[in-house]
Amino acid sequence: MELAVYSALKTYSNVHRGTGHNSMVTTELFERARKIILKYLRLNEKKYVVVFCSPRRYKIFKVQLKSFNYFVVSSKDFDLPFGIRALAVKKKYLKKRSVVYTGGGMIKHVTANYIVWADIPERFEAGTPNIVNIIALAKAIQLVNQFGKIFNKKLRYLVKTSKEILYNDEMLEYSGLKLLHKLRKSLIGHDVRVPTEKTIKKFINLDNAASTPSFLPIWNTYRTTLMQPNEVHKEIIEEVKHICAKFFNAPSDKYEVIFTSNTTEAVNIVAKNLTIHKDGLRPVVINTLLEHHSNELPFRSIPGVSLIRVSVSDEGFINLDELKMLLNDYNHTHKYGNKRVQLVAVSGVSNVLGTINDLKSISQITHQYGASLLIDAAQLVAHHKTDLLGTNIDYLVFSGHKVYAPFGSGALIVRRGELTFDTYELNNIKSSGEENVIGIATLGKSLLLLRRIGFDVIEEYERKLTELILDGLSKMEDVEVFGVKKLSSGDLDKRSSIISFSMKKVPHNLAAKEIAEYGGIGVRSGCFCAHMLIQQILKVQKIRAVGARMTSIIIPAKTGMLLPGTIRVSIGIENSETEIMYFLQIVRQIISKPRSNVNKILARIYNGAATLPKTHAEERIKTYVKSVVQKIF
Structure with a gap:
């Protein structure tokens, strides 16, 4: 099983999102896992579909289901500490069910007033699933069917302490920039070569904002943890809580660390915590137009909760004056009666513009008017120092798969006293996240490595690469960059390593396809689960938003292609100057090609192409994907 998981990690990326080779491979592996589980259950895939859940999501979801309409496979059935429930449900029955959690990856189109949900099963898989462990579970099922077991008993339970597992590694003598370079060389998948238009090239991942790859010390933590008994697993959970507390300056007497399956689940837990006060006050949540769907949709679905949005500039900065005015109106002058901003x-x-918001000012304003503050740190944790106590943050949510630990664990770090769940419900929440010991251990290891490198080193390293991209793109006449773009800007230090841009003559989805086919480079195009922000920065008229909605209903297969969008590159510590220079070379090659008038018009209005050309490179990539999947399954 380890060999299969390692192979999957070498070509890992997020599913159903990126345009690179790795995303295609991982998506195919993920979908193949559904089929393997249906085969194991001896169910007809024409009648049934598999939905992957965390233990908590499964408990909530099964309330809607009748026992004769679903079957469930648990990672616990195979003695695997993954925290997975694979729910096989009749398709015709599932279509009528309500979503359990809301967030990214489960919608086709969103505006401030409506949501067009994705098809099944994605509609019920909010946020990034536990992808790698789901692939591992499917492989385990195959091994059990073939050999009757997963583990070699002689290798199982070579017991180590939690501190040995988490703190020791082959790079212990290194820190700072030396450790960063050592980790880069240990990148799992650094030697992967992929087919392109003319030749075989080294794959380059520039889609770190969607999900991050992993490194050898983190993988070794995975392997060792898998072989430990329950007693050591319990120790690991507690030790990683201590690691999180130190990493985020969230002392245990003031904050509690609660493990979740991802950022999305963490936000949904906070949303469920909102209640109508006994004295009749009705809760209000203030959001912004900057948000990822995972930090916006959960608050729409809570009965009795009002959601209002603060405006942002086209560079992605929150309007602090507007935030202060709203808090004053709701919580001080009581302009809106019994409504109070609670959160x-x-x-x-920003996962689109890379804008780093002024969290200290936001926190000061928020607490001045008696509200609590939640920070979606999904794009923050791997790149910038985060200080909960110093910034006075009440809730912080993030995912391991954005911090080089793509094994299905995330966290909600919450100020003690903020959560109002009863003891039974709170224990259910905690036990659900803590079942994925593998995810927790690798998350802890990743945070330790980042701390040993130091965020002064990480920020400087990634800033140089970001400036290299901005400088290169700004010199191309047929490219438009969004957000803070000028190297001379006084706000450049408020920009992280995420860059969105468009090509003035090439539709965004065609451009992303060609970046993969010409260069072997993985990027992403579209709206990035932030539709409202994309509509603002691209100046999309309301009539087009209505058109996109109708398209998603009438021609659902074309929804993604007909939505306005951009191209996004996002940097991680595994990237290099050589890779960035090569990426810029490929962009120049793409914009120099002659284009049809139709494509020029679509690009001018930031639209995707309705159809993409079939190419020889595409066929080569399909063959490559098929061969990788066959080796694993």
Whole structure:
């Protein structure tokens, strides 16, 4: 099983999102896992579909289901500490069910007033699933069917302490920039070569904002943890809580660390915590137009909760004066009667524009008017120092798969006293996240490595690469960059390593396809689960938003292609100057090609192409994907 998981990690990326080779491979592996589980259950895939859940999501979801309409496979059935429930449900029955959690990856189109949900099963898989462990579970099922077991008993339970597992590694003598370079060389998948238009090239991942790859010390933590008994697993959970507390300056007497399956689940837990006060006050949540769907949609679905949005500039900065005015109107002058702002929920870093928001000012304003503050730190944790106590943050949410630990664990770090769940419900929440010991251990290891490198080193390293991209793109006449773009800007230090841009003559989805086919480079195009922000920065008229909605209903297969969007590159510590220079070379090659008038018009209005050309490179990539999947399954 380890060999299969390692192979999957070598070509890992997020599913159903990126345009690169790795995203295609991982998506195919993920979908193949559904089929393997249906085969194991001896169910007809024409009648049934598999939905992957965390233990908590499964408990909530099964209330809607009748026992004769679903079957469930648990990672616990195979003695695997993954925290997975694979729910096989009749398709015709599932279509009529309500979503359990809301967030990214489960919609086709969103505006401030409506949601067009994705098809099944994605509609019920909010946020990034536990992808790698789901692939591992499917492989385990195959091994059990073939050999009757997963583990070699002689290798199982070579017991180590939690501190040995988490703190020791082959790079212990290194720190700072030396450790960063050592980790880069240990990148799992650094030697992967992929087919392109003319030749075989080294794959380059520039889609770190969607999900991050992993490194050898983190993988070794995975392997060792898998072989430990329950007693050591319990120790690991507690030790990683201590690691999180130190990493985020969230002392245990003031904050509690609660493990979740991802950022999305963490936000949904906070949303469920909102209640109508006994004295009749009705809760209000302040959001912004900057937010990822995972930090916006959960608050729409809570009965009795009002959601209002603060405006942002086209560079992605929150309007602090407007935030202060709204808080004053609701919580001081009581302009809106019995409504009170209970929570301000904002992103630390925009997943579209890379904007780093002024969290200290936001926190000061929020607490001045008696509200609590939630920070979506999904794009923050791997790139910038985060200080909960110093910034006075009440809730912080993030995912391991954005911090080089793509094994299905995330966290909600919450100020003690903020959560109002009863003891039974709170224990259910905690036990659900803690079942994925593998995810927790690798998350802890990743945070330790980042701390040993130091965020002064990480920020400087990634800033140089970001400036290299901005400088290169700004010199191309047929490219438009969004957000803070000028190297001379006084706000450049408020920009993280995420860059969105468009090509003035090439539709965004065609451009992303060609970046993969010409260069072997993985990027992403579209709206990035932030539709409202994309509509603002691209100046999309309301009539087009209505048109996109109708398209998603009438021609659902074309929804993604007909939505306005951009191209996004996002940097991680595994990237290099050589890779950035090569990426810029490929962009120049793409914009120099002659284009049809139709494509020029579509690009001018930031639209995707309705159809993409079939190419020889595409066929080569399909063959490559098929061969990788066959080796694993």
